[in-house]
Amino acid sequence: xxxxxxxxxxxxxxxxxxxxxxxxxxxxxxxxxxxxxxxxxxxxxxxxxxxxxxxxxxxxxxxxxxxxxxxxxxxxxxxxxxxxxxxxxxxxxxxxxxxxxxxxxxxxxxxxxxxxxxxxxxxxxxxxxxxxxxxxxxxxxxxxxxxxxxxxxxxxxxxxxxxxxxxxxxxxxxxxxxxxxxxxxxxxxxxxxxxxxxxxxxxxxxxxxxxxxxxxxxxxxxxxxxxxxxxxxxxxxxxxxxxxxxxxxxxx
Amino acid sequence: xxxxxxxxxxxxxxxxxxxxxxxxxxxxxxxxxxxxxxxxxxxxxxxxxxxxxxxxxxxxxxxxxxxxxxxxxxxxxxxxxxxxxxxxxxxxxxxxxxxxxxxxxxxxxxxxxxxxxxxxxxxxxxxxxxxxxxxxxxxxxxxxxxxxxxxxxxxxxxxxxxxxxxxxxxxxxxxxxxxxxxxxxxxxxxxxxxxxxxxxxxxxxxxxxxxxxxxxxx
Numbered sequence: 001x002x003x004x005x006x007x008x009x010x011x012x013x014x015x016x017x018x019x020x021x022x023x024x025x026x027x028x029x030x031x032x033x034x035x036x037x038x039x040x041x042x043x044x045x046x047x048x049x050x051x052x053x054x055x056x057x058x059x060x061x062x063x064x065x066x067x068x069x070x071x072x073x074x075x076x077x078x079x080x081x082x083x084x085x086x087x088x089x090x091x092x093x094x095x096x097x098x099x100x101x102x103x104x105x106x107x108x109x110x111x112x113x114x115x116x117x118x119x120x121x122x123x124x125x126x127x128x129x130x131x132x133x134x135x136x137x138x139x140x141x142x143x144x145x146x147x148x149x150x151x152x153x154x155x156x157x158x159x160x161x162x163x164x165x166x167x168x169x170x171x172x173x174x175x176x177x178x179x180x181x182x183x184x185x186x187x188x189x190x191x192x193x194x195x196x197x198x199x200x201x202x203x204x205x206x207x208x209x210x211x212x213x214x215x216x217x218x219x220x221x222x223x224x225x226x227x228x229x230x231x232x233x234x235x236x237x238x239x240x241x242x243x244x245x246x247x248x249x250x251x252x
Numbered sequence: 253x254x255x256x257x258x259x260x261x262x263x264x265x266x267x268x269x270x271x272x273x274x275x276x277x278x279x280x281x282x283x284x285x286x287x288x289x290x291x292x293x294x295x296x297x298x299x300x301x302x303x304x305x306x307x308x309x310x311x312x313x314x315x316x317x318x319x320x321x322x323x324x325x326x327x328x329x330x331x332x333x334x335x336x337x338x339x340x341x342x343x344x345x346x347x348x349x350x351x352x353x354x355x356x357x358x359x360x361x362x363x364x365x366x367x368x369x370x371x372x373x374x375x376x377x378x379x380x381x382x383x384x385x386x387x388x389x390x391x392x393x394x395x396x397x398x399x400x401x402x403x404x405x406x407x408x409x410x411x412x413x414x415x416x417x418x419x420x421x422x423x424x425x426x427x428x429x430x431x432x433x434x435x436x437x438x439x440x441x442x443x444x445x446x447x448x449x450x451x452x453x454x455x456x457x458x459x460x461x462x463x464x465x466x467x468x469x470x
Contacts, residue, residue, distance in 0.1 A: 018272065188456055251421050
């Protein structure tokens with residue numbers, strides 16, 4: 001059905017998806033960005049002023065999901081609007097997919113792919129690979145997955161429309177997350193080894209500090225995200241305290 | 253001129269974090285390197301960025317969450333590190349971590365502003381042109397926020413680092429050890445997120461051994 005839309009219109013919508021979080025807010029969350037991305041398609045599909053406005057309004061309603069995975073809802077919404085689905089069907093569809101698209105994307109991208117790409121770059125840096133190589137490697141690896149996911153999600157949404165759930169299940173993103181977490185764990189071990197035991201990029205660290213860092217790492221492992229702020233605050237406080245005391249002449 | 257360049261860099265990188273693209277040039281590793289390159293010391297900037305990246309490995313740019321802003325924090329830290337001495341390095345990282353928290357609060361403020369900028373269909377009909385203007389206006393406000401947060405941060409952090417770093421008593425290795433203690437917490441949290449030590453012990457230890465061997469060979 002999206003055959004009624006030109007390739008340029010679809011490309012314009014896809015390009016706008018890169019700005020989908022531009023007006024993220026606590027009232028509609030991604031809603032306004034979603035409508036902004038849908039605009040080229042809405043303008044083509046609804047030549048009549050009144051129906052165009054109605055379509056714009058329904059896509060401005062509250063919506064939230066992972067920004068890359070939102071492309072799946074974007075493509076499917078274009079397909080639904082193209083086939084003339086009624087407003088309630090479009091609303092119900094978006095409401096049904098936003099939770100899964102959020103949790104799948106957060107798990108795959110934010111909790112796995114992004115730290116995995118960072119760990120790869122930091123490991124390379126830790127073992128002495130030139131800095132510009134590590135930065136370019138990070139950007140290339142991360143964005144290969146990032147842009148690939150955006151393209152796949154948009155195309156899957158356009159192709160499947162309201163049946164996109166089946167495609168999502170077949171894609172087994174949960175399984176991919178699981179496998180990538182295994183690779184990321186390997187990189188995490190490599191980072192620890194490269195940085196603390198043999199690396200040059202971050203310098204050599206004495207055994208005492210390795211032991212203290214080990215205890216800190218154990219705290220993070222056992223307690224989780226709640227340890228982050230206290231740990232960062234403690235290090236900041238220690239650095240400032242040492243600097244102030246030594247400036248005052250109270251430390252050697 | 254230099255402050256203006258840093259400010260523009262901070263604005264652009266702040267946009268990348270959430271509003272535009274998310275190509276992750278806003279991550280500390282890249283932001284630190286870019287700042288260092290801009291100031292003629294890419295290796296020092298990259299080193300600061302690498303430490304902040306280690307800290308912020310567990311900070312994800314999820315839409316609704318509150319998180320320290322790594323992009324502006326890294327520009328501030330890399331711009332404040334100066335000669336890169338041990339004391340300056342530690343204080344610059346500390347300043348970056350502190351400023352990242354504040355910058356994160358300004359993101360919360362921006363989202364409240366956006367709620368007022370974006371037109372509400374309940375209050376009257378909306379045109380595509382009005383929505384586009386509001387959306388791009390919000391992007392522009394985010395850029396301005398990032399630029400201002402960066403320039404104020406650099407203006408505050410530089411005298412802070414310069415004033416306190418001269419009599420820093422710790423050696424470079426000890427300073428690095430101190431900073432890595434905080435970063436180690438992120439490593440533990442990540443291992444927990446990846447499934448926990450029991451489940452990932454074999455691959456984690458395999459990675460550790462491979463890196464040690466690899467580092468010896470390189």
